[in-house]
Amino acid sequence: MAFHELRRQQFLGEETYKHEHQDCSDGIHNIEIIISKAVEDSDLDYASNRASFQALLRFQRLVLKYTAGEPIEPLRTELEEVVAAYERYGEYLWKYTGDRNTFVFEFSSIDDYCQLMQLIGLCFLLHRRDLLSRIAALQDGENGANGGADNLYEEFMSHGLGAETRYESDWIFASKPYQSLSDALYSETNNDALKNIDCFLKRWYKDLAGTGWHDAHIEQAGYYGYWSFEAGAAVLLLGIEDDSSLHKYLYYPKHLVAWAKENAQRFPDGGMTSPKTTRLNVHAGQPCPEAGWWFTPAQANSCRYFKQGENMPSLGGDYGLTFWQWSPDQSVPTL
Structure with missing residues (x-):
């Protein structure tokens, strides 16, 4: 099939995909050299800064592949590489700050908040719930010192890790647009949940105008795809069988939701088929x-x-x- 038939969003051209993919890969490699030099110089501030950017590039490359229409299953392994990169960043960050209660993803930053929700959404949709405990370790702090910081985060983690392991919270840092998604997870019926998810998606792109990636497709620079993976995760968790009413939203990951449903029996525990791949x-x-x-x-x-x-x-x-x-x-x- 031609590239334009495989891609999952029409904004991505084949040449742009090749260019952005190469840029991400080159950046990951080049930043590794910079990090090594920063560690040699005991400059953990700069090392953590570059490690954060390197992790972001890994995340963007994964999203780019999905947008381009690449096969979904290999993304399961790539998602673990993204999480491992953020774990590495966290270790540099905590060493620099001297405080392991420092958030790896700042809830108060709309870019961080959005990416955190996307990562969590991908864990559910790619059947990698085994990675959720590792993401939680980046946010929860020592002995759960940061527990209960955000309601939507806690609700997703409750679904993935068990409510008995999580914390109560009635605060959402990014209530626009995420309050409606939280409401969906608390809905009594799937019909009500669908209405809330629809409301969330209706505002998703507009309310995230403050993010660094917003409108990137206009200049065709730094565009990797616009996706509300967290909305797809909510549909999966709530057991909503007919999500066709959400397909009108360009950024609803309908292909990934369909793949997740089709492959649920292959990955019943949400983990990898081989324990060797979880490191x-x-x-x-x-x-x-x-x-x-x-x-x-x-x-x-x-x-x-x-x-x-x-x-x-x-x-x-x-x-x-x-x-x-x-x-x-x-x-x-x-x-």
Whole structure:
């Protein structure tokens, strides 16, 4: 099929897709070099800043692929790489601030809030609920110190992690447009829920005019796709079978919702088909859970190959406790 037949939004041209995809990939690689130098210079402020941007580029590349009509299933693995990149940013950020209660996604920032909801939505739609606990760790703070900061966030996490693990909240930082989506999750009937989701989507693009990506399609620069993945997640969680009334909204991810419904039996626990693909951070002194390339933010140029069962070493230094992360690039070291 031709590109214009595969793409999921008409704003994306084939040449623009190739250019933006290459820009994201080049940026991810080049920023890695910058981060390494910043860590060498003990400039954790700059390292965290660049790590944040690198994670954003990974997220944008994932969204771009979906917009271009790329197959959906490979995005499940790519989503984990995005989360791992934000975990890495979080470690730099917390070391710099000296406070592990610092939010990785600032609820008070409309860009951060929107992206956080999109990430959470993708976890449900791509059947990667196993990643929700890792996202929660970026926001909840030590011993749940930040729990209950936002109602919509808590409601989504309650669906994914269990209400008994979450916190009460009656505050939504971005009530425009997200209050209607929260109302949908509390609706007594699916008919009422659909009305609330429709209301949410009707205002979604207009009310997010303050984001950095708004109207990016006009200049064809920095446009990766406009998607309310969180609306799709709500439809999935509420068990709404007929969502055709929402298809009129360009940014409603109808293809992803359909894929999620069709593949629910393949991923009944919301996780990956193989436990090997879920790779948590491994602290120094623990055995390597899977053979491959791993890196640690504790030291620049640290990417190295470990055999399964091999002890993960402590590198010491000024960074703090050494933990190892699976490298997204298994062909060559990224650090």
